[in-house]
Amino acid sequence: MIENRPGLNALAHLALIAGVVIVALPVWIAFVASTHTATDFSSGTVPMWPGPHLVENYSRMLDAGVSTSGTPPVGRMMLNSLIMALLIACGKIAISILSAFAIVYFRFPLRGLAFWCIFVTLMLPVEVRIVPTFQVVAGLGLLNSYAGLSVPLIASATATFLFRQVFLTMPDELVEAARIDGAGPMKFFRDILLPLSRTNMAALFVILFIYGWNQYLWPLLITTDAQYYTIVAGIKRMADAVDGLPQWHLVMATAVLAMLPPVAVVIGMQKLFVKGLVETEK
Amino acid sequence: MASITLDNLGKIYPGGTRAVGDVNIDIADGEFIVLVGPSGCGKSTLLRMVAGLESITEGEVRIGDRVVNRIEPADRDIAMVFQNYALYPHMSVRQNLAYGLKNRRTPRAEIERRVTEAAEILQIGPFLDRKPRALSGGQRQRVAMGRAIVREPAAFLFDEPLSNLDAKLRVQMRLEIKELQRRLRTTSLYVTHDQLEAMTLADRLVVLNGGRVEQIGTPLEVYRKPASAFVAGFIGSPAMNLLDARAVPHLPGTAHAGTIGIRPEDLSIAANGPIEMEVTAVEELGAQRLVHGLTGGEAITITLPPDAPLSETLRLGFDRGNLHLFQRETGARIN
Ligand SMILES: Nc1ncnc2c1ncn2[C@@H]1O[C@H](COP(=O)(O)OP(=O)(O)OP(=O)(O)O)[C@@H](O)[C@H]1O
Ligand SMILES: [Mg+2]
Numbered sequence: 001m002i003e004n005r006p007g008l009n010a011l012a013h014l015a016l017i018a019g020v021v022i023v024a025l026p027v028w029i030a031f032v033a034s035t036h037t038a039t040d041f042s043s044g045t046v047p048m049w050p051g052p053h054l055v056e057n058y059s060r061m062l063d064a065g066v067s068t069s070g071t072p073p074v075g076r077m078m079l080n081s082l083i084m085a086l087l088i089a090c091g092k093i094a095i096s097i098l099s100a101f102a103i104v105y106f107r108f109p110l111r112g113l114a115f116w117c118i119f120v121t122l123m124l125p126v127e128v129r130i131v132p133t134f135q136v137v138a139g140l141g142l143l144n145s146y147a148g149l150s151v152p153l154i155a156s157a158t159a160t161f162l163f164r165q166v167f168l169t170m171p172d173e174l175v176e177a178a179r180i181d182g183a184g185p186m187k188f189f190r191d192i193l194l195p196l197s198r199t200n201m202a203a204l205f206v207i208l209f210i211y212g213w214n215q216y217l218w219p220l221l222i223t224t225d226a227q228y229y230t231i232v233a234g235i236k237r238m239a240d241a242v243d244g245l246p247q248w249h250l251v252m253a254t255a256v257l258a259m260l261p262p263v264a265v266v267i268g269m270q271k272l273f274v275k276g277l278v279e280t281e282k
Numbered sequence: 283m284a285s286i287t288l289d290n291l292g293k294i295y296p297g298g299t300r301a302v303g304d305v306n307i308d309i310a311d312g313e314f315i316v317l318v319g320p321s322g323c324g325k326s327t328l329l330r331m332v333a334g335l336e337s338i339t340e341g342e343v344r345i346g347d348r349v350v351n352r353i354e355p356a357d358r359d360i361a362m363v364f365q366n367y368a369l370y371p372h373m374s375v376r377q378n379l380a381y382g383l384k385n386r387r388t389p390r391a392e393i394e395r396r397v398t399e400a401a402e403i404l405q406i407g408p409f410l411d412r413k414p415r416a417l418s419g420g421q422r423q424r425v426a427m428g429r430a431i432v433r434e435p436a437a438f439l440f441d442e443p444l445s446n447l448d449a450k451l452r453v454q455m456r457l458e459i460k461e462l463q464r465r466l467r468t469t470s471l472y473v474t475h476d477q478l479e480a481m482t483l484a485d486r487l488v489v490l491n492g493g494r495v496e497q498i499g500t501p502l503e504v505y506r507k508p509a510s511a512f513v514a515g516f517i518g519s520p521a522m523n524l525l526d527a528r529a530v531p532h533l534p535g536t537a538h539a540g541t542i543g544i545r546p547e548d549l550s551i552a553a554n555g556p557i558e559m560e561v562t563a564v565e566e567l568g569a570q571r572l573v574h575g576l577t578g579g580e581a582i583t584i585t586l587p588p589d590a591p592l593s594e595t596l597r598l599g600f601d602r603g604n605l606h607l608f609q610r611e612t613g614a615r616i617n
Contacts, residue, residue, distance in 0.1 A: 173368035176335050181382035181429075182356035191381070195372040 027259070034058070034253035057253045071238055074254055077231040080149075081213055082261060084230055087150035088212030089205050096156050097197065100163035101189055105175070122157040126218050134221060144225040153215065159204055166200050167193065202272040210262045231258045284346035284359070284436035285311045286332065286469060292340030293327050293493075301327040302493040305341070312467040314460075318480035319490035320516070325473040326441055328490070332471060333362050333439050345436055356385075361430035362439040365446060367422045369414040375425050376410045379432050393432075400428040403462065420451045427459070431466070438463070440472040444479065456482055477517050481505070489513045507606075511613035514543045514606055520572060520583050522546075522606070529578035532556060535602050539617075540610020544600055546572070549584040552599025559584070559596045 029046065036051035061074045071077065102108070103115055126133065133152050142148030170193070178188045213232070220233040229237070235258065238251050286309040293302040302324040309315050317325045330336040332343055334355035343350050350358050361382075369378050376397060383393045401407040404424040414422055423443060430438050443459075444452045460483055463470050474480050480487055481501040489496045489504065489512075497509035508514035514522045525542045527533075533556055536542050549557075557577050565572040571586045575596070584598060607616040 171366065171368065173364045173366055174370070176333075176355075177362070177364060177368040177370075177429075179335065180333065180355045180360070180362050182385035183381075187385065192370060192372075198372075 027256075030252045030255050033249055034256050036249055053249070057249055058257070061250055061253045061257065071229055071234045072226045074231065074234075074257055076227070077229050077234040078257065078261070080146075080228055081230040081232065081258070083146050084149045084215065084219070085209050085212035085261075087146060088153050088215075089208035091150060091154035092156040092159050092208050093201055093204055095154060096159035097163045097194075097201070099160050100167055101193065103160075104164055104167040105185065105188075118157050118160050121155060126153055130217065130221065137222060143222050144228045146228075148222050149215075149219055149228065149230070150212070153212065153218065156208075159208070162200065162204060163197065166197050170196065199272060202269055206265055206269045206273065209265050213262050284469060285309055286437055286471065287344040288328075288332070288341070289344065290341035291328070291331065291338065291343060293324070293331060293336065294339045300493060302331070303340070305495055307488060307495070307498060309469060309471065312469055314463050314470045314472065314483060314485040315488060316472045316474060316480040316484035316486075317488045317490060318474055318477055318516075319496075321475055323490045324493040325475070325490055327493075329362075329439050329441055329471060329473050332437075333360055334358050335362075359436040360439055361433045361435040361437075362441065363423075363426050363430050363443045365442040367414070367426040367446075369422060369425055369429075371414055374411050374413055375406060375417070375428075378414065378425060379428050382429065382433050396432040396434070397428075400431045403431065403465075404428050419447050420455065423447065423455060427462070431462075435468065437469040437471065440470065442474055443472075445474070445476070452479070459483065478519060481517070487517075489516060491516075507615070508543070509615050511541045511543065511608040514608070518545060520546050520585065523549075523580075523582045524608075525577070525580045525582065527610070529580045530557065533605075535605065536607060539607035541608040541613065543606035543608060544604060546583045546585045548604035549582075549598045549600050551586070551590065551596055553597060555597045555599030557582070557598040557600075559598055561592065561594055561596060564592065 032047055032050050034057055035054040036047055037053055063073055099118065103111065103118075108114075137143060137148050137152060140148075142151070174192065175188070178192055183191060215230070216232050216236070219228075219230040220236060223229055223233065231254065235251060235254050238247070238254060286307075288305050288307045288309075291302060291305040292300070294300050305328060307315070317328060319325055327336060331338050332345075334350065334353060338351045345358055345360065370381065373381065379397045379400060380393050383396065388396075397410070398407075401410055404427060406421065406424050406428060409417055409421060409425070414425065417425065423446075426443065440459075444455050447455060456479055459472075472483060474483075484501050486498060487501055487504050488498050491512050497504055497513045499507075499509075504513060504517050508517060508522075511524055515524055522543045522545045525544075527536055527539050527542055530536075530542065533542060559573075559575040559577050559582055561573055561575045563574040565574070566588070569588065571588050571590065573584050573586055573592065573596070575582055575584075582598075584596075586592075605617070608614065609616060
C-alpha cells in the first residue's frame with residue numbers, strides 16, 4: 001500500500017492480530033492444559049494461564065507414557081515419527097529429482113507415456129488407494145516396519161513436477177557448456193544440476209518433512225505393534241481412553257511435543273529458504 | 283591446432299526447416315574466420331554443427347584430418363564461448379576454468395599452471411575465487427574465454443560473444459580477442475551479425491544469407507568487390523546505395539546492370555554530376571555528415587565533410603571505377 005492513512009493502518013493491524021489470535025489460541029490452550037492436572041482441566045472452567053505441573057507432566061510423558069492406552073513413551077513415538085518423516089522426505093526428493101532428470105534431459109521410448117503415468121499418480125493420494133496399498137504392504141510383510149510406514153508414501157508426482165520446472169529453467173547453454181567440458185550425463189547431474197537445485201531441495205524438504213510428520217491415517221492403519229507407533233497416531237490412541245475420561249493434560253503435553261520438530265525444521269531451514277529466494281543463481 | 287574443413291555441409295531441422303545448405307569452407311590452421319549475416323541466416327546452426335551440439339544432416343565436418351560428424355563435442359578438441367557466457371553459477375571462477383580439465387583427468391599441477399596462465403593473459407587473477415554473479419559482464423566474458431583458453435583446443439568457436447556488452451566495452455573486447463588470437467594462433471570460427479565486428483576481426487569473412495554462403499574473402503576483398511547485391515548492402519557502414527537501374531537510366535557505363543551499387547563515401551558533390559538528389563534528411567556524426575535523399579524515387583545516402591554546403595537538391599558525381607553492377611534476378615556481380 002502506498003497510502004499511509006492511520007485509520008487504514010489500524011484496521012490492517014487489527015485484522016492481522018485477529019488472525020494471529022485465531023491461529024495461536026488453540027496452541028496456547030494446549031500448552032496451558034499440559035501444565036495442569038487432569039482434574040483442573042475437566043472441572044468446568046478452562047484455565048487460561050499455565051499451572052504448576054509443567055515439569056511433572058512432561059517428564060512423565062517422556063519417560064513412561066500413558067500405560068492405559070498402550071502407547072509407548074513419547075520419546076519412542078517421536079523417534080518413529082522422525083524416522084518416517086525423514087525417510088519420506090529424503091526418499092521423495094531422491095526419487096523425484098532422478099525422474100525429473102530423466103524426463104527433462106533424455107529422449108527415450110515411451111517418454112510421453114512415462115510422463116503421463118507420473119501425472120496420473122497426482123490423482124491417487126494414499127487416502128484414495130489405501131485399501132489396495134494396505135493389501136500390497138501386508139502381502140510384502142511390511143506391516144509394523146519403517147519400510148511399510150514410508151515406502152507407500154514416497155512416490156511423488158508433485159515433487160517430480162517441481163524439479164522438472166526447475167530443470168526447464170536451466171539455460172540450454174549451461175548444458176551445452178558442460179557437454180563441451182566433457183561432463184557425461186551423471187557427472188552433469190552431480191556437478192551442476194544438484195548444486196543448482198540445492199535451495200529447491202531445501203524448500204521441498206521442509207514441506208515434505210511436515211507432510212511425513214503429520215501422516216495420520218496410514219500409520220494408524222498399518223501399525224499394531226506399539227514399538228512402531230508414530231506420535232500423531234499415538235495422540236489419537238491416547239485420546240481414545242477405553243475406561244474413563246481421556247487424560248487431557250497428558251494428551252496436550254504430547255501434542256505440544258509433537259509440534260516441536262516441524263517447528264525446528266522450519267526455523268533451521270529458514271536461512272537456506274530465504275537464501276534461495278534472494279539468490280538468483282541460474 | 284588444426285585446420286577445419288566444411289564439406290557440402292547442410293542442416294535440415296526435424297520438421298523440414300532448411301537452416302543451412304551447401305556450405306564449403308576450408309579454414310587454415312591458425313586462421314580467424316568470421317561468419318556474418320543477418321538474423322536467422324543459419325550462423326549459429328553452422329557453428330553448432332562444428333561444435334557437435336547439433337547433428338549434421340548433410341555433408342561432413344573435418345577437424346584436422348578427422349571426420350567428426352559422429353564424435354561427441356567433448357572429443358572434438360574444440361572450445362566454445364557462448365553469448366550469455368554459460369558460466370557455472372555455483373562454481374568459483376577458478377573452478378569454472380578447471381572443470382573441463384578436471385573431467386579430462388588433467389594432473390592437478392597442470393590445471394593449476396594453465397589456470398594461472400589464462401588468468402594472467404585475461405587479467406582475471408583478482409577474481410579467481412569469486413562466483414560469476416559477483417562479476418561484471420565484461421569480466422564474465424573474460425572468464426568464458428578463459429575457460430576456452432585453458433583447454434588449449436584445436437579451435438575456438440565463438441557465438442556472438444560480445445553482443446551482451448555495451449558498445450564501448452564491445453570495441454575494447456573486440457581488440458582483445460583479436461590480440462589474443464594473434465598470440466595463441468588458434469584456429470577460430472566466430473559468429474556475429476555485426477558487420478563492423480566482422481570486418482575488424484576476420485582474416486577471412488564468410489557472408490551467409492538464407493543458409494547459403496554468398497561470399498568468402500578477406501574483409502577488404504569483400505568490401506571492395508562484393509560478390510552480390512546482398513553482400514554489397516550488408517557489408518559497409520553506412521550501407522552501400524543500391525539503385526534500381528531503371529530509376530537512373532542515364533548513368534554511363536551501366537548497361538546490362540539490374541542494380542547499381544555505389545558507396546556513400548564514393549559519391550561527391552559535382553556541379554554537373556549525373557545524379558540529382560533531393561535532400562530529405564541530414565545526420566550529423568561529428569567527423570562527417572550523412573545526407574539522405576531520393577533520386578528517381580530511390581533512396582540514396584552520401585557522406586560529406588561536416589562543413590560541406592547543403593541545398594535542397596544536390597548534384598552528385600562519382601568515379602566510374604567505384605561502381606558495383608549486379609544482375610537484376612540473381613543479384614550476382616557483373617563487373
Ligand atoms: N531447433 C530448431 N528447429 C527448427 N528450426 C530451427 C531450429 N533452430 C533454428 N532454426 C531455424 O534455422 C534458421 C537458422 O537459425 P540460426 O539460429 O542458425 O540463426 P542465426 O543466424 O544464428 O540467427 P541470429 O543472428 O538471430 O542468432 C532459422 O530460420 C531458425 O528459425
Ligand atoms: Mg545465433
